[in-house]
Amino acid sequence: MADIDARDKGSRDPSPEAAISESAASESATTEDQVASLIRLAGPKPSVSPQVLSQLRAKTQDHWHRKVARVRRRRQATRRRWLAVAAAIVVAAGTTLLWSGRGPSDTVAVATIARFESVFGGNWEAPEQGLVPGAILTTKPGVRLALRLDDGVSLRLDGASRAVLDGPRTVTLEQGGVYLDTGPVDGTAPGGSEGASLEVHTPFGLARDIGTQFEVRVDEASLQVRVREGQVRVKTAAASHQATAGDHLRVAADGTVERRREATHGGPWSWVQQTAPTMDLEGKSLAAALRWMARETGWRVDYESAELAQEVEGILIHGAVQDLRPAEVPEVLLPSSGLYSALHRGSLKVCASREPCGAP
Amino acid sequence: MAGAYSPDAFRMRQDRLLVQRLLAGDEAAFERFADENFTGLMRFALSRLSYDEALAQDIVQSTLCTAIDRLEAFRGESTLLTWLCGICHFEIRGHFRRHRRRGQEVELDDQLPESPAVVDGAVAAGPFVALQDKEMQGLVLIALEQLPERYSEILQWKYLEEASVKDIAERLAVGPKAAESKLTRARNAFRGAFESVRKGTGDGGFEGLRLGAQEGSD
Numbered sequence: 001m002a003d004i005d006a007r008d009k010g011s012r013d014p015s016p017e018a019a020i021s022e023s024a025a026s027e028s029a030t031t032e033d034q035v036a037s038l039i040r041l042a043g044p045k046p047s048v049s050p051q052v053l054s055q056l057r058a059k060t061q062d063h064w065h066r067k068v069a070r071v072r073r074r075r076q077a078t079r080r081r082w083l084a085v086a087a088a089i090v091v092a093a094g095t096t097l098l099w100s101g102r103g104p105s106d107t108v109a110v111a112t113i114a115r116f117e118s119v120f121g122g123n124w125e126a127p128e129q130g131l132v133p134g135a136i137l138t139t140k141p142g143v144r145l146a147l148r149l150d151d152g153v154s155l156r157l158d159g160a161s162r163a164v165l166d167g168p169r170t171v172t173l174e175q176g177g178v179y180l181d182t183g184p185v186d187g188t189a190p191g192g193s194e195g196a197s198l199e200v201h202t203p204f205g206l207a208r209d210i211g212t213q214f215e216v217r218v219d220e221a222s223l224q225v226r227v228r229e230g231q232v233r234v235k236t237a238a239a240s241h242q243a244t245a246g247d248h249l250r251v252a253a254d255g256t257v258e259r260r261r262e263a264t265h266g267g268p269w270s271w272v273q274q275t276a277p278t279m280d281l282e283g284k285s286l287a288a289a290l291r292w293m294a295r296e297t298g299w300r301v302d303y304e305s306a307e308l309a310q311e312v313e314g315i316l317i318h319g320a321v322q323d324l325r326p327a328e329v330p331e332v333l334l335p336s337s338g339l340y341s342a343l344h345r346g347s348l349k350v351c352a353s354r355e356p357c358g359a360p
Numbered sequence: 361m362a363g364a365y366s367p368d369a370f371r372m373r374q375d376r377l378l379v380q381r382l383l384a385g386d387e388a389a390f391e392r393f394a395d396e397n398f399t400g401l402m403r404f405a406l407s408r409l410s411y412d413e414a415l416a417q418d419i420v421q422s423t424l425c426t427a428i429d430r431l432e433a434f435r436g437e438s439t440l441l442t443w444l445c446g447i448c449h450f451e452i453r454g455h456f457r458r459h460r461r462r463g464q465e466v467e468l469d470d471q472l473p474e475s476p477a478v479v480d481g482a483v484a485a486g487p488f489v490a491l492q493d494k495e496m497q498g499l500v501l502i503a504l505e506q507l508p509e510r511y512s513e514i515l516q517w518k519y520l521e522e523a524s525v526k527d528i529a530e531r532l533a534v535g536p537k538a539a540e541s542k543l544t545r546a547r548n549a550f551r552g553a554f555e556s557v558r559k560g561t562g563d564g565g566f567e568g569l570r571l572g573a574q575e576g577s578d
Contacts, residue, residue, distance in 0.1 A: 052413065
């Protein structure tokens, strides 16, 4: 708004280019006067009748449908011309061509970029054409979604949120919160393309990661980024900021940035854990289950000894363990393997006997 | 609030993506296009046409059809609403020119760029003096349309209804400090949006807006 401020100073100063030093109070009063003048000039917003809007919508939509149909017909005509040219070239080259007479299909299938995994707290209807670029995701308060992008990235949308899947690695968050995990899914193959950043665009800044778990949250006044693992770069109008695991960055609408340190488990991460898609544990190692648990809860797994850690890799899970929640892994799977655990300040200690763990 | 990641730059990016989806025939994109723009466009037209609803509807319908035909020309150098209002500006100009040719009386001062109006007070300096009252009014309306609804309401309470901070606090069901804070944010958001609309149209107002291959519909 520097331009307007300079012009306003010019109206009171003979030389608009002259440097004017004023107190902050009088400068902001001038700005307020200017805003006041402009708002009063515009006057009250005229009301618009719903009937008029409805008529405009219907006729415009009709016009738009005709345009889209024209554009598609032009594209098909262009494809047929190219095919005809190709056929002519092949025939001219002396090759026999069997032309079926069927032209290109009327619609071009758009590749999906994500699949829906689960909904929590209510119902949600996926778009008919699947999760293609441009798909809008909207949740009501209390309803959360879990999706999987095509390259394995886990995306979870909090309640009362609205996001757009712009592309395979680009999301726009307009309101609410989104959590992304671009790291290993089951402790073996990583999800997401290593080295390729995932971007979250918001009105107040852009968050970009490489191999990370992080949450982005937007409201009318701020952008907040919490990092659980890895690093995120946040670009705003004024500057670029790096956030690492445990950082909570808050960027206000006026560009000011606050940074504080937080635990990477519990509290604000609870909704993420609640929306974790279940893992098919049948035949997987107990160690893999614990890694999945750690990833979803933010807990660190500490083994009593290196030998125990090795042993746990070889314990395979069999039996009815469907729909197991991440936080249930210690109490459901460890006892049946003859192991003990104790959770203290975000660290889960796994032991071969009760005493070292201090387990009850 | 210039820069690649300001709320206005974000909005322009969203509008570019929306237009791409409109061109691809995405129905959800059309719904969004209508929800986000039609009311603001009608308000703009009403303010320029002495609140004649029937005339405004005709002009806006013509504007929207023209915009659909020219969607490929939208470059995202302004927001979609600013672009639509630019087309509407030329539709209105064409309408009044046709009426003038038919010998009908028209209030020239407010509608045609040949007769710049006087703008008083704090907005009289610099390039603003070249813009007419009506054009300035149009730019302000577009800026207000692009704010969150609550911010637009707060500004109207404060500057049109002369509501005190205490009144605003009561309407918002918050304390006075929170109301003052929201008012400050609303003002800042308006300043940013207005500056962005001005940049999108240039110092020549709508006459300076690049709309595509054809400018007017005279």
